[in-house]
Amino acid sequence: MSDHAYSAAERTAIYRAIGERRDMRHFAGGTVAPELLGRLLAAAHQAPSVGLMQPWRFIRITRRELRGRIQALVEEERVRTAEALGERADEFMKLKVEGISDCAEVLVAALMDNREPHIFGRRTLPEMDLASLACAIQNMWLAARAEGLGLGWVSLFDPQALGALLGMPAGAKPVAVLCLGPVTEFYAQPMLVQENWAEERPLSDMLFENQWGERP
Numbered sequence: 001m002s003d004h005a006y007s008a009a010e011r012t013a014i015y016r017a018i019g020e021r022r023d024m025r026h027f028a029g030g031t032v033a034p035e036l037l038g039r040l041l042a043a044a045h046q047a048p049s050v051g052l053m054q055p056w057r058f059i060r061i062t063r064r065e066l067r068g069r070i071q072a073l074v075e076e077e078r079v080r081t082a083e084a085l086g087e088r089a090d091e092f093m094k095l096k097v098e099g100i101s102d103c104a105e106v107l108v109a110a111l112m113d114n115r116e117p118h119i120f121g122r123r124t125l126p127e128m129d130l131a132s133l134a135c136a137i138q139n140m141w142l143a144a145r146a147e148g149l150g151l152g153w154v155s156l157f158d159p160q161a162l163g164a165l166l167g168m169p170a171g172a173k174p175v176a177v178l179c180l181g182p183v184t185e186f187y188a189q190p191m192l193v194q195e196n197w198a199e200e201r202p203l204s205d206m207l208f209e210n211q212w213g214e215r216p
């Protein structure tokens, strides 16, 4: 064991948050105390980022009418997604894919504008800005689970329409509508597994040695 390791209880807590984090779409209303919201945003802001670019921007939605307009955009895209799915359309329409109206807080996570000058780590892989933003959201997701709050990542929207609605400058791009707040209970498994939409595959399917497809 490394001298730098956390205590056994702390390690258990870290792995517990990772294992019990769920994408939540059912919320119990309520509120998130300002200090707690501040802790979650600070957790997001401590994420790693390519070239220390910190490309994340968060817009807290506090106007109820604006929340409704965001939900309308998600609903439009939900219908378009169902159409694109073809034979699974009806099954998809039965899934709950967002909790915008019943969550305590809605945050829109976006990539900043003017990203082109940032080439450290992005010259060949420009999408590393998005990877960095995803790290920030994951930090918030895990911290929220530890605090007993649910968080759901909604990506069913037209980014141009949402960017325009929130007054984003050209080049900025919304990536997630985050639904955050108290829940009655956390799903025991990913909701898409519970609803028989998808199956989880084991780690062993994803792990190769030396060459793609070669099993350890």
Ligand SMILES: Cc1cc2nc3c(=O)[nH]c(=O)nc-3n(C[C@H](O)[C@H](O)[C@H](O)COP(=O)(O)O)c2cc1C
Binding pocket: 021, 022, 023, 024, 025, 096, 097, 098, 153, 154, 155, 156, 189, 190, 191, 192
């Ligand atoms: C990048 C990203 C986008 C997602 N977008 C949506 C979404 O639009 N609607 C939704 O219901 N779930 C969305 N999810 C949640 C996934 O469906 C969920 O993470 C997956 O089913 C595994 O469940 P778990 O997060 O509870 O482990 C998204 C997750 C990620 C990482």
